[in-house]
Amino acid sequence: MVTGASAGIGEAIARDLVAAGARVVVNARRAERVNTLAADLNQQAGRTVAASVAGDCSDTGVIRAMLETARRTFGTRPDLVVVNAGRGLDGSVLTSDTEQWEEMIRTNHIGAARLMREAALEMTAGGKPLERPRDIIVIGSVVGRHVSPFSSMYGSTKFAVGGLAEGLRREVGPKGVRVTLVLPGFVVSEFQGVAGYRPEWVKQVFDRIGPVLEPADVARAVTFIAQQPPHVHLSEVMIRPTRQDYP
Numbered sequence: 001m002v003t004g005a006s007a008g009i010g011e012a013i014a015r016d017l018v019a020a021g022a023r024v025v026v027n028a029r030r031a032e033r034v035n036t037l038a039a040d041l042n043q044q045a046g047r048t049v050a051a052s053v054a055g056d057c058s059d060t061g062v063i064r065a066m067l068e069t070a071r072r073t074f075g076t077r078p079d080l081v082v083v084n085a086g087r088g089l090d091g092s093v094l095t096s097d098t099e100q101w102e103e104m105i106r107t108n109h110i111g112a113a114r115l116m117r118e119a120a121l122e123m124t125a126g127g128k129p130l131e132r133p134r135d136i137i138v139i140g141s142v143v144g145r146h147v148s149p150f151s152s153m154y155g156s157t158k159f160a161v162g163g164l165a166e167g168l169r170r171e172v173g174p175k176g177v178r179v180t181l182v183l184p185g186f187v188v189s190e191f192q193g194v195a196g197y198r199p200e201w202v203k204q205v206f207d208r209i210g211p212v213l214e215p216a217d218v219a220r221a222v223t224f225i226a227q228q229p230p231h232v233h234l235s236e237v238m239i240r241p242t243r244q245d246y247p
């Protein structure tokens with residue numbers, strides 16, 4: 001299961017996982033995009049390897065619909081849930097748009113927590129530990145580890161998911177579920193526009209530290225994490241453009 005798969009990192013993860021042999025349930029709010037992605041993956045594979053569930057992934061009903069779709073379409077519980085959907089927000093506690101705080105916190109923090117909860121409940125219901133790998137991979141951010149004054153409100157949501165991921169790892173690791181935190185630096189995607197970063201500022205940063213990461217770079221790391229043998233857990237991966245000095 002991959003949330004936030006209508007663009008950027010989530011779409012790249014879905015594509016990379018299918019290329020590695022997985023079957024996926026993809027989600028995002030833009031129905032046309034996720035339906036087209038699933039249709040495209042199915043057409044390329046010549047069989048059903050993808051299904052889509054459109055909707056807001058901070059809604060427990062949508063999360064449960066994804067689990068149900070996995071069962072109905074593939075006859076199985078998910079082995080891998082990627083908690084990816086999220087959005088940025090330009091500015092600090094002083095300068096960011098307060099009108100956008102609640103939507104961001106609902107998606108990035110509460111939505112992530114709900115998905116982690118439902119995924120962990122599903123993965124720990126039955127099945128012997130280490131029988132086969134089960135993964136919850138959470139997309140955090142470098143700014144959820146190192147404070148960035150230019151996006152500290154957004155960063156606070158990523159500090160939150162980092163804490164949730166490590167807490168959940170301690171809870172369900174003994175039951176054979178690997179909870180992994182991936183912390184990307186700058187990745188070129190729709191993220192910068194949605195966050196409201198000034199295009200001139202983005203250009204200046206990308207010119208200085210580029211080439212920045214492509215979504216496929218993060219996707220490869222996710223697939224690598226999931227492909228480890230069941231007794232091996234890469235519990236945190238920070239992935240930055242080589243020339244990114246800060247944060």
Ligand SMILES: NC(=O)c1ccc[n+]([C@@H]2O[C@H](COP(=O)([O-])OP(=O)(O)OC[C@H]3O[C@@H](n4cnc5c(N)ncnc54)[C@H](OP(=O)(O)O)[C@@H]3O)[C@@H](O)[C@H]2O)c1
Pocket residue numbers: 003004005006007008009010027028029030031033055056057058084085086087088107111139140141142183184185186187188189190191192194215
């Ligand atoms: N780009 C970066 O530099 C960067 C760095 C570190 C971490 N990250 C993190 O990586 C993740 C993916 O970001 P990205 O760079 O791929 O950004 P993106 O290109 O803007 O993609 C974000 C995805 O999340 C989906 N989404 C947003 N809110 C949602 C909601 N409430 N319910 C369901 N889907 C939702 C969007 O689709 P819809 O609009 O169709 O719902 C879209 O598919 C985010 O968690 C982000 O914080 C990004």
